[in-house]
Amino acid sequence: MIVMSAKATPAEVRAVVAKVRLLGCTPHVSHGRERTIVGVVGHERDSDLDAVAALDGVERVVRVLNDYPLASRDFHPADRVITLGNGAILGGQGVLMMAGPCAVEGRQQLTESAEAVAARGVKVLRGGAFKPRTSPYSFQGLGEEGLKMLREVADDLGLAVVTEVLSSEDVELVASYADLLQVGARNMQNYRLLQACGAVDRPVLLKRGLAATLDEWMQAAEYILAGGNQQVALCERGIRAFEPSVRFTLDITAIPVLKQLTSLPIVVDPSHAAGRAEYVGAIARAAVAAGADGLLVEVHPRPSEALSDGAQSLDPASFDRLYQQAGRVAEAVDRCLV
Numbered sequence: 521m522i523v524m525s526a527k528a529t530p531a532e533v534r535a536v537v538a539k540v541r542l543l544g545c546t547p548h549v550s551h552g553r554e555r556t557i558v559g560v561v562g563h564e565r566d567s568d569l570d571a572v573a574a575l576d577g578v579e580r581v582v583r584v585l586n587d588y589p590l591a592s593r594d595f596h597p598a599d600r601v602i603t604l605g606n607g608a609i610l611g612g613q614g615v616l617m618m619a620g621p622c623a624v625e626g627r628q629q630l631t632e633s634a635e636a637v638a639a640r641g642v643k644v645l646r647g648g649a650f651k652p653r654t655s656p657y658s659f660q661g662l663g664e665e666g667l668k669m670l671r672e673v674a675d676d677l678g679l680a681v682v683t684e685v686l687s688s689e690d691v692e693l694v695a696s697y698a699d700l701l702q703v704g705a706r707n708m709q710n711y712r713l714l715q716a717c718g719a720v721d722r723p724v725l726l727k728r729g730l731a732a733t734l735d736e737w738m739q740a741a742e743y744i745l746a747g748g749n750q751q752v753a754l755c756e757r758g759i760r761a762f763e764p765s766v767r768f769t770l771d772i773t774a775i776p777v778l779k780q781l782t783s784l785p786i787v788v789d790p791s792h793a794a795g796r797a798e799y800v801g802a803i804a805r806a807a808v809a810a811g812a813d814g815l816l817v818e819v820h821p822r823p824s825e826a827l828s829d830g831a832q833s834l835d836p837a838s839f840d841r842l843y844q845q846a847g848r849v850a851e852a853v854d855r856c857l858v
Contacts, residue, residue: 521595522558522572525579532577533558539575543568546746550596555579559595561746588738588782590745591752596783602723602751604680605699608643610723610753611785614858615850616814618644618682618787619839623651623828624666630673632821636836638677640843643858644700645670645679646816650686651828652706667697682725682816688716695722705729705757705792708740718747725787725816727755734774734781741784753785754778755816756807758793767795767832770803775810787814791832797823800834801842808849808857815846 522536533549536558540547545562560572573581582594589595601611610616619637624630624647634645649666662669667683674681680699685691686707694701701724707713708729717724724744728737737754744752756775758768770793778786788807790800804815820826820833834842847857 521582521584521589522560523579523582524556524558524577526554528556528577528579532575536572536575536578539572543572548590548595548745548750552596552598557595559584559590561589586738587735588742590750591738591741591782591784593781593783598783600750600783600785602700602753602785604644604723606643606678606680608680609858610700610787611813614856615808615812615846616644616787616858617642617817617843617846618646618814619817619819620646621648621820622791622818622826622833623648624662624669625827627669627673629821630669633819634673634677634679636821637819637839638679640840641858642843643679644682645674645677646682646702646818648684648828650684650690650694652684652686652704664693667694671697685713685717688712691716691720695720698722700725700753702755703727708732708737711743714740714743715747718744718749720749722749723751723753724749725753725755727757727789728759728771728774730760730768732759734777738782741782753787753814754782755787755789756793756812757789757816766793766799768793770794770807772806772810775807775812779811785813786811787816788812789816791816791818791829791834795832797832797834797838800832801838801845804842804846805849808846808855809853811853817842 537547548559550557621633651661682700683698684702685694703726705727758770761769790803818833819839823830823833850857
């Protein structure tokens with residue numbers, strides 16, 4: 521990690537970047553309020569570092585000892601902010617609510633869900649067009665037709681879209697419809713998919729794997745960042761544990777720990793963590809109190825009729841209560857729900 525002096529000129533930064541490339545390494549530039557930092561990815565030698573340290577404008581060269589230098593707060597100290605197509609902001613002072621059905625089942629169901637969450641003030645519509653299901657006989661989603669519905673309904677209401685991408689071959693397709701690409705828990709270590717997401721100009725929401733450590737999760741994020749895509753957010757959605765009363769166990773401590781390790785925005789999915797609608801509100805409130813930058817909540821107009829994850833989906837009235845309560849918690853910790 522090359523720390524430039526506060527008085528370094530743009531020309532001096534460009535010279536450092538050129539030198540890094542000449543050494544066969546990949547530079548990643550981060551402009552902070554007081555300093556510009558050039559992250560160096562590659563197999564540099566001590567003599568190479570000495571040569572870079574002697575360049576004009578360089579304050580110091582620091583070796584990053586963890587396995588995720590670009591995702592670390594050392595490289596990018598300030599909290600990162602992702603701005604979506606409709607102006608919705610993930611990160612910073614606000615807590616971004618993203619809500620909608622688990623899966624797009626049809627035009628009417630999607631429209632009802634989107635209108636319900638938009639009426640409350642939600643700016644990001646979630647919905648699955650490609651669904652990774654445990655059983656091959658379960659509803660797998662509507663594919664590109666579902667993506668088209670998401671885009672059309674969202675545009676009618678001024679919403680951004682977050683939806684899951686399952687394979688590297690589908691990244692360009694999904695990116696043509698979505699504002700935020702979701703990489704699901706089962707694909708957290710699908711490295712070809714992560715590399716494809718790193719090469720596309722769309723923000724990525726990376727969910728934690730079912731049994732992944734924070735270190736493994738951060739290294740997965742590093743794949744996307746190393747590919748050139750600096751718009752990455754992390755989503756805690758619960759991990760496997762021995763307790764059967766909930767679908768997964770939400771690791772609430774991951775939020776403050778990650779806040780120290782990384783400046784990437786952190787989202788919590790209380791719906792998948794709980795697996796039961798009656799627990800979603802409590803988990804959402806806890807996530808906001810712990811410092812989450814966003815919530816990803818499943819809302820269905822008639823949960824009992826849902827083709828996917830109906831047990832954990834909120835009806836519009838329940839979502840309205842959750843939104844109001846989460847908003848009050850946000851205010852209590854000097855933030856706001858957006």
